Amino acid sequence: MEDILSISQELSRGLFVTVSILIASSLLAYFMGFISGLLRLSKYTLVRKLTGFYIEVFRGTSLIVQLFWLYYAIPMLFGIPLGSNWIIGVIAIGLNYGAYLSEVVRGSVEAVDNGQTEAAIALNMSSYQKMRYIILPQAIRMMLPEFGNYTIQMLKGTALVSLISLNDILYYGNILRSSNLSQAPLIYLVILIFYFVLALPLIFLTRKAEDISKKGVAN
Amino acid sequence: MTKPIVEYKDVHKSFGDVEVLKGIDLDIFPAEKIAVIGPSGSGKTTIIRMLMTLEEPTDGDIIVDGKNLWKMEKNGKMVEADEKHLREIRGDIGMVFQHFNLFPHMTILENCMTAPIHVKGENKKEVKQRSIDMLERVGLGDKINNYPSQLSGGQKQRVAMARALVMRPKIMLFDEVTSALDPELVGEVLEVIRDIAKNDDMAMVLVTHEMDFALDVADKVLFLDDGVIAEQGSASDVIEHSENPRVQEFLSRFRG
Ligand SMILES: Nc1ncnc2c1ncn2[C@@H]1O[C@H](COP(=O)(O)OP(=O)(O)OP(=O)(O)O)[C@@H](O)[C@H]1O
Numbered sequence A: 001m002e003d004i005l006s007i008s009q010e011l012s013r014g015l016f017v018t019v020s021i022l023i024a025s026s027l028l029a030y031f032m033g034f035i036s037g038l039l040r041l042s043k044y045t046l047v048r049k050l051t052g053f054y055i056e057v058f059r060g061t062s063l064i065v066q067l068f069w070l071y072y073a074i075p076m077l078f079g080i081p082l083g084s085n086w087i088i089g090v091i092a093i094g095l096n097y098g099a100y101l102s103e104v105v106r107g108s109v110e111a112v113d114n115g116q117t118e119a120a121i122a123l124n125m126s127s128y129q130k131m132r133y134i135i136l137p138q139a140i141r142m143m144l145p146e147f148g149n150y151t152i153q154m155l156k157g158t159a160l161v162s163l164i165s166l167n168d169i170l171y172y173g174n175i176l177r178s179s180n181l182s183q184a185p186l187i188y189l190v191i192l193i194f195y196f197v198l199a200l201p202l203i204f205l206t207r208k209a210e211d212i213s214k215k216g217v218a219n
Numbered sequence B: 001m002t003k004p005i006v007e008y009k010d011v012h013k014s015f016g017d018v019e020v021l022k023g024i025d026l027d028i029f030p031a032e033k034i035a036v037i038g039p040s041g042s043g044k045t046t047i048i049r050m051l052m053t054l055e056e057p058t059d060g061d062i063i064v065d066g067k068n069l070w071k072m073e074k075n076g077k078m079v080e081a082d083e084k085h086l087r088e089i090r091g092d093i094g095m096v097f098q099h100f101n102l103f104p105h106m107t108i109l110e111n112c113m114t115a116p117i118h119v120k121g122e123n124k125k126e127v128k129q130r131s132i133d134m135l136e137r138v139g140l141g142d143k144i145n146n147y148p149s150q151l152s153g154g155q156k157q158r159v160a161m162a163r164a165l166v167m168r169p170k171i172m173l174f175d176e177v178t179s180a181l182d183p184e185l186v187g188e189v190l191e192v193i194r195d196i197a198k199n200d201d202m203a204m205v206l207v208t209h210e211m212d213f214a215l216d217v218a219d220k221v222l223f224l225d226d227g228v229i230a231e232q233g234s235a236s237d238v239i240e241h242s243e244n245p246r247v248q249e250f251l252s253r254f255r256g
């Protein structure tokens, strides 16, 4: 019991990094998801193609490779230091999940019944007004559960930043283990619990989102 | 003689290789009530969807209030209309759909208020009062804060009518607005349309399978067959006294 307590104490030093990276990268991912999801629906082929390129590149390669690419390759190739590891972690996770979320955004917008568009036109709305007042409010309701699921995925993804020597929960766990090999099973058990407890509110919010999305949508 | 508010001039429409409208000529006069009847697939819906700008004609012109709906002048040439041009004209036109197409994320009052406020930029208070009055007129004054999912089909369709009417269109289009309803709900919706038809001075085009209703409210009936207007005239001329065998065959299905 005492061991668990002292392990927890040590791990909680990484809490801030894990949570702050989760929050910042989710915000970036939501932003990228919306922008590129909507650009994918643009009437201009070039815009659609370019956005599609971003999405396929980030979905088609693994997050860890993207992380290393940003961390090692870019500064060497172009001589631009991308700033702190924290920022690199946020950018990699944000862009990666932004690509997945953009497909959620696009899919939800397309899933709104065509009759809604026709009713908006019959009320003489512009394309913008139709999107803003009719389509998006319904599409967002449909998106919410998937946004919740991907945020939980992102929480798990943040553990990768320990590989670019950021001091998150997993990082402190690994340090502990290397100085105390016999405790390894217990250390990783506590790490599991840490991540699970962090995920709990997200799981709860996702459930709520599912309820909301069941109401108030025509499809 | 008054000028027509809408003129179809040799309008054609194809979907892919299939020509579904083969030259429609039609004048609609202010306040005129026109019923469109005809077999399934004859092009009734397509005719009114082109006027609502939901479908673009492949050939011919539709003139609304003297302005060409689907074409505009640019640098001295006639080119395809853009959204701005379409919006300038279609503000005078409203439509009620077979499947209601209410906005499910809004209350029925909000359904009525959203377009006058955001599209026409009208005063919110005024729009609210007008919407409530209109919902009362269609018999839904006690439901204004309900969501569409809480209403019956007949009630939904009456909301859809109120929503179109608060925009104060000069022309209202109805596409088989009772055919998705349970039989016992048809009457209440027809009753509302009858009320509008008798008391409002906008033009109305009603695609319908309700022959008695057409006889009652329509000034003119068009019989559409295979993409052309095969017969037109007063309601009684077409529905009761037509000699055209295609019309008779079509109508015999309704007499049972
Ligand atoms: N978007 C479309 N794409 C392809 N074909 C279409 C489309 N819309 C209509 N059609 C075809 O055009 C023809 C006329 O359709 P329309 O809906 O105008 O007929 P209608 O007279 O309203 O028939 P109904 O009484 O069944 O509603 C039909 O053969 C239909 O299949």
Ligand SMILES: [Mg+2]
Residues within 6 Å of the ligand: B044, B045, B046, B175, B176
């Ligand atoms: Mg039809």
